[in-house]
Structure formats: C-alpha cells, structure tokens
Amino acid sequence: MLAAGYLGQRVVDGIDLEVRPGEAVAIIGSNGAGKTTLFRAIAGLLRPMAGRVILDGRDVTRWPAQRMAKAGVAYVPAERHLFGAMTVKTNLMLGAYPTRPDRETLESVFEIFPLLRERLQQRAVTLSGGQQQMLAVARALMGRPRLLMLDEPSTGLAPKLAKDAFDALAGLKGTGVTLLVAEQQVPLALSVADRGYVLENGRISLDGTPRELDQNPEVRRAYLGIG
Amino acid sequence: MKAVILDGIVLGLGFGLLGVGMTLVYGLGGVLNLAHGEVAVLAAIVVAQAMAGGIPTAVAAVIGVLAATSAALLLDLTLMRPVYRQTGGHRVLLGLLLTLGVAFMIEGALTWRDPLGALSINVPGRPISVLGVPMAAGSVWASVIALAVAAALLVFFGATIFGRAVRSVIQDELGARLVGISPALVRAVIFALSGGLAGVVAVTQSMTAPLTVNAGFNLTVTALIVSVVGGLGSVAGAFLAGVLLGIVDSVSAYYIGRYITSIVLLGAAVLTILVWPRGLLGSLQG
Numbered sequence: 001m002l003a004a005g006y007l008g009q010r011v012v013d014g015i016d017l018e019v020r021p022g023e024a025v026a027i028i029g030s031n032g033a034g035k036t037t038l039f040r041a042i043a044g045l046l047r048p049m050a051g052r053v054i055l056d057g058r059d060v061t062r063w064p065a066q067r068m069a070k071a072g073v074a075y076v077p078a079e080r081h082l083f084g085a086m087t088v089k090t091n092l093m094l095g096a097y098p099t100r101p102d103r104e105t106l107e108s109v110f111e112i113f114p115l116l117r118e119r120l121q122q123r124a125v126t127l128s129g130g131q132q133q134m135l136a137v138a139r140a141l142m143g144r145p146r147l148l149m150l151d152e153p154s155t156g157l158a159p160k161l162a163k164d165a166f167d168a169l170a171g172l173k174g175t176g177v178t179l180l181v182a183e184q185q186v187p188l189a190l191s192v193a194d195r196g197y198v199l200e201n202g203r204i205s206l207d208g209t210p211r212e213l214d215q216n217p218e219v220r221r222a223y224l225g226i227g
Numbered sequence: 228m229k230a231v232i233l234d235g236i237v238l239g240l241g242f243g244l245l246g247v248g249m250t251l252v253y254g255l256g257g258v259l260n261l262a263h264g265e266v267a268v269l270a271a272i273v274v275a276q277a278m279a280g281g282i283p284t285a286v287a288a289v290i291g292v293l294a295a296t297s298a299a300l301l302l303d304l305t306l307m308r309p310v311y312r313q314t315g316g317h318r319v320l321l322g323l324l325l326t327l328g329v330a331f332m333i334e335g336a337l338t339w340r341d342p343l344g345a346l347s348i349n350v351p352g353r354p355i356s357v358l359g360v361p362m363a364a365g366s367v368w369a370s371v372i373a374l375a376v377a378a379a380l381l382v383f384f385g386a387t388i389f390g391r392a393v394r395s396v397i398q399d400e401l402g403a404r405l406v407g408i409s410p411a412l413v414r415a416v417i418f419a420l421s422g423g424l425a426g427v428v429a430v431t432q433s434m435t436a437p438l439t440v441n442a443g444f445n446l447t448v449t450a451l452i453v454s455v456v457g458g459l460g461s462v463a464g465a466f467l468a469g470v471l472l473g474i475v476d477s478v479s480a481y482y483i484g485r486y487i488t489s490i491v492l493l494g495a496a497v498l499t500i501l502v503w504p505r506g507l508l509g510s511l512q513g
Contacts, residue, residue: 045401069407081402083395094395097406098388143407 002051004041005202010049011037012202019147024169024179026189028213028223029199035182036078038199039151042180043075044068055147074145078152080136084125088116091124091135095142108175109138112168130161134168147178154185166192186223190214230360231481232474237366237435239473240373243466245428245446246453247380248421254397254460255414256311258322262302263425264446265333270295270426271346271438272337284348292426299422302329303415311414330443337440344440346433365434372431376424377466384462393417397460448489452496458506467507 005011012034019025029035040046042053044065053061055071065075083091092109093101110117113134119127124135133153140148153169154162162185169179170192183189190196190210198206198219206216213219249263274291278284306329310322337344352364384390395403396413403410428446432438457468472492479491499506 043405045404064409065401065404066407066409069405075405077401077405081399081405083398083402085398086391086394090391093388094391094403094406094408097392097408100388139406 002038002041002048002053004037004046004048006037006046010202012041012199013050014203015051016204017197019178019180021146021178022176023194024173024181024192026193026196026210027180027182027199028184028186028189028196028219029182030184030223033199034202035184035199036151037202039075039077039149039180039182043073043149045075069143069145072144072146073149074140074143074147075149076136076140076151076153078155080132082124082132082136082139085123087121087123088127088135089120091139092116092120092142095139097143101142105142105144109141112141112171113138129156130158130165133157133165137165137168141172141177145177147180148172149180149182151182152184153181154183154188162188184223186213186219229358231477233357233360233362234366235474235477236470237362237370237473238477239470240370240377240466241428241432241435241469242449242453242473242476243457243469244373244376244424244431245450246457246469247377247462247465248424249447249450250454250457250459250461250465251393251417252414252421253454255393255410255417256322257319258307258310258326259319259451259454260418260421261323261326261447262329262333263326263421263450264448265330265337265443266295266298266422267425267429267432267446268337268438268440268443269298269333271429271433271442272341272344272440274348274430274433275344275346276341278346288348288430291429292423295426295429296419296423299425300415300419302422303418307414307418311411330447334441334443341440345437346429347437348430348433350434363435369431369434372427373466376427377462380462389413389416449492452492454506455496456499456506458508461506461508464506464508471507 002015003010003013015038027035027038037046041048044063044067048061052059055073060068060071083094092106115131116134116138119131124132127135137150153165157165166188169181173179173192179192181189181192190213193210195209196207196213197204198213206213206218249260252258252260270291273294274287277287277290306325310318310325313321350365350368354361354363355367357367384394392403392408393413395408396410400410429438453465453469453472456472457464472495475495476488476492480488
C-alpha cells in the first residue's frame, strides 16, 4: 500500500498496483488525481511515505532514480527533460549510459520512430512537441528498459499526433517491454492497455480490463462524457 | 604592441585554466567555489616544499597536482554533501559560505606553517621567438601546458561517455538521473578534476612569476571573473574568456597601469552580466 506526497501531505495513498512482465497497464485519472506523484514515487524521484516498491521480488523502495534507471525502469515524465542543447544523437547516446549504444537497439528505435534518423544532428530543443515526445521515449528505450513508464505522453500534442504516439506505443508492446502509462485521455489509454486502474483523489477506485472499464458507468460518466 | 598582446595571451591561457575548474563546478550544482584559488596555493606550497626536499621539479609538480586533486575530492565528499542537499538560493548561499570558510582555513594553515612560502619554477632555456617576439621559455611552456589541458578537456567533454554525462547534468539534472547518471558521482569527479586543474595552474603560473602563499584571493577572483565572462559551465567559454581578459589585462597594464587592471577586469565581468547574461558561450554549451 504505497503512499507518497509532498511536505507531509499524502497526495496518493493506499495504492496497490501490480504490473506483470510484458503487460501494458494504464493509469487513468483526471488532472490532479495523483498520477505524476505516483510515478515519481515508483521511479525513485520521490521517497514514498509508506509502503514498498518491489521490482522482480526485490525491495527497491528507497532507490534513487538513477539506480532505478540502471535497473531497467525507464520513466518519461510529461515535461520530458530532454537535453535541449544537445543533438538528437547525443540524447540517444546518453539514453544508453553508461555503455555505448549498440547498433541493434538503435535500429529498433529508428524502426519505431523513423523520423529521428533524419534528425540526428538537430538539437533537441528545435524539435516540435510531437518529435520531442518521440525522442523522450526513444531515449528511454536506448537503455533497453524492462519497464517503460510514460506520464501523459499526449501532453501538448494535437489529437492526431497523440493518436500517433499511442500507435507507436502499441507497436512497442510486441517487443517485450512492459508498459505503464498514465493518461487522462481515457480512450487513448485504453487503446494500448491490457489492464487499467482508475486513480481518483490519490486512491485507486477501480481496476479492470479496458473492456470492463469502458463499460463502467462511472468511467463513462466521469471521463468519457457519456451517460 | 604585438609583444603586449602575446603577453596577454600567455596570461589569458593561465586565466582560462584557472577559470575552467570553477565554471564546471558552478555549472554542475550552482556552487561558486571560493576556495578554488587557495587549492592552487596549497598545490604551490606542496610543490615548493617537495622541491626543497630534493625531489625533481617534474615529480614535485605531479605530487602538487595530486595533492590538490585529493584535497578537492575530500572537500566534495565531506563539507559539500550538505550543500548539495539544499536547493535553489539556499544551496548557492551555503556553498559560498562553506567554501569561503575553507579558503580561510587553507590560507590560515599555509600562512602559519610557511609564512614566506612561494613557488617559483625556473624553466631553463633561452627565450623562444614567437612571431618575431622573444618569449621567455617559462611563458611558452606554461602556454603549451594550458593549451594541452584545454584540448584534453574539450575531447573529454565532447567525445567521451562520461564527459557527455557531465554536460547532461549541467543541462538537466533530472533528465540525467532518468538515464541513470548519478549527479553526486559526476560532481565528485568534477570537483576533484577542478582541484587538479587548480594544481596545474599553480605549476604553470610559477613558471612565469613566483606564486606566493597569499595569492589565493586574487586567483579566486580571477577565476570568478573568467567563469562569468565565459559562461558558467562552458569549457571553451572559459578559455576564450581567459584569453580575451588576458589581452585586456596586458594592454591596460601597459597603457594605463597595473593598478587599474583589476578594476578593468571586474568591469568586463559586470558588463558581460548586463549585456550577455549567459556569458560568451554559456548559451551554446552542449
């Protein structure tokens, strides 16, 4: 039962969440529901106030973000945190830190995001929002993560581009990487997920398959504007 | 005039070497290391005493650089830890106060143990003609060393994995952590490197003029000015700014007078902050 927050205030509490290898799991919830806080706590950017984070049976609760990253947990925050003044290529190389990126990984990343191959020498800050999102995911993939955590990948993207981004994520599912995606656009989130959790006011209020969630009258009313 | 400018370049390469260590530490964590000059003096006194003990100059110089490197590493692993736990303005302020305290301690200890301490390395050899101007062998050697260090640093930051990791922490610390880079490790290595560079400065400066035990404050101020003008966190900027300021220093000392040069240099720093807040190359860093 994980709890985390800021300045003594619990933003998320009583979180019981499981992601199995190879799965794609969506966390859906409106703005301020606590999705980012939850992700920061899992990724090691925020020390949980209670509860534990377990990775492959190992307690990793107090591991700092850099150690989580090396252990194969890649977190792509909504603000992306790219190295803006560096080229696309250098960003990708740093994604593979501390090793040199191998051809194979690079090729598989270019297969998902072909556009990046043409932009290798361009500085990250000059990319469009959609391209920056691609680069952020690509940089995370360079470290060959086992779990890829994406916080609001649709942030700042036009609907068409957001859809493209999620299509790319759907393409990732076959590659063996486990996905955990936080998203407030429920249809997008459910389009890639095998399972989903609904986060409301810092607590998980519902969970189930996309089908179950999609049919749930609460979800339809609150997030889809239907009913 | 040509000789004055060449003198300025020699001086400026030394400035760059001095500033680059301070600028990297600042870029990585917002700490202006006010003990930077004192670490150089510490190295100078170690070299001087080693030479007095009969150790060959080159070996003594290496010992001095290693001593400065270890002193800086020790400082990072002990006193600087609580500083980096702070954020924003608190970190800047605590960093200033702590490193100022360290500067006083080093200066006090050295002055007490060796009040007349000074390092002077005599580079044998006849003056070497550079563009028709005879330059002292010591000046030429000091410049060659500074240029070699600058080149090595540029290769290190531009083409090695760890060098890129350092730049990534300068640009976006959180982003760096997300790709698995430990900012604490990077800072410790760079703080130690910065100490080593201060040691190299002690050696090169003493090739042209004696470096005395009370030189620390001036060295720190010079490093600060070079960092500001070059752009905080930029290696190339530090050397570019160093050479420009060296020429300004030399020309103003020749035509106006030595007493005015510190004011001219400070003026250059103030002007840079007003006109070009990121410094010469600060915005291009990366």
